[in-house]
Amino acid sequence: MSVKDKVIEIIAEQAVLESGDVALTSTLEDLGIDSLGLVESIFAIEEEFDVSIPFNANDPTEGDFDITNVQTIITGIEALIADQKT
């Protein structure tokens, strides 16, 4: 399964939706994921890909990790995985 599909699966599970209902342009708010759900999603993604995501719930925009929508999250994780390999 690609990084993209796996991230969508994790977000869909958190949102209690089918993967097909999660669009790349969806924001977490669109999907009904609150701050607690976001922290849980980040944990699940970290566990899945064995990466550390720089995220502080006090300031979600701080750091390089962009959580604007599903696509930016996928891009961010792909970058973290690539960094880890180098």
Add this chain to the structure above:
Amino acid sequence: MHRVVITGAGTVNALGHDVPDTLAAMREGRCGIGALEFQDVERLSIQIGGQVRGFEAEGRYNRQQMSLYDRFTQFTLAAAKEAIEQSGITFSGDLAAKSGVVLGTAGGGVSTWDANYRSVYEEGKNRVHPFVVPKLMNNAAASHVSMEHNLKGPSFTVSTACASSNHAMAQAFQMVRTGMAPAMVTGGSESMLCFGGVKAWEGLRVMSKDACRPFSANRNGMVQGEGAGIFVFEEFEHARARGADILCEVIGFAMSSDASDIVMPSKNGAARAMEGALADARVNRDKVGYINAHGTGTAANDKTECAAVADVFGPHADKLMISSTKSMHGHLIGGTGAVELLACIMALRDGIIAPTIGYEEPDPECALDVVPNEARDADVDVVLSNAFAFGGMNAVLALQRI
């Protein structure tokens, strides 16, 4: 209804091992937060805290006591000794039979759990010390205070996360006020600064990696602390009859539940607790000169708390002072309200308002007088002490100069 006064105070925390040292640090705006030191700290992403330093159990307690006293109990006993000695009260006869101890803690013997899990899981040992259970139980500290000081009346432990010690002190207040007990030993303690304790908090992603800056626009989370604050609450006539030095009067309290979210605070729940405390104390809101804030330094708490204060106090919100001493000693979780009560006593008794240190940038969502960075001289007659816990459980105390 009886009047309730505080006749003794004791503490151990990152700012000092007793009340005079702690108040001196609060006056100077000194920061007790620094690099954490314990096993496996390098595996944590959060490596700062308000750790109590130079408090050695060896020499202070004997071998048998050490096997029974978790660090949260050690802090409690040291603070209780200071408070009871200052009060000058001796619990014997009928006074002992009716007086008890109500304490708050969120985690109890966290480092005992941590050390013994490490021993059986990581080191593969199959045997633990016989006193693990009596050492880690949440009521261990209250029990040892009762034994040490002959308190034979109602004693128990309250656990409501970050509001534990305020809920505990509210209970003790109520017991003395209604005549159930002539005096109560009360407060709270916490010691979660071990690998497992900090690792659990780290998971929530609300901790700061560099500093606790309550109300500052650039705040980025809470910082944990550890320690204890213990007080003697006593019926006013009883204290006066024996010529006790009275530190201040406890005049009211209120508790409320948000009934909404397990971690996000509610403005309404906080406001109802403050309003309730004022109503219980039968004091007009414009008499309040200082509020010791819950002020955790998280984005969510500080703006919610300021909005609640604005709602409750209206135009007077701009005249009162509100500060968070967590910026100096860190967040003592279940013991935090107790250590913060010291700042309230200092305000009422010494006319000195403890500052919110680490304040760097005004936040329009926290536009109150937060006493930034430097302590201030001020005459205040009535103060509030706020505690708003995870789980949406709030407890606010009202105190008055005497």
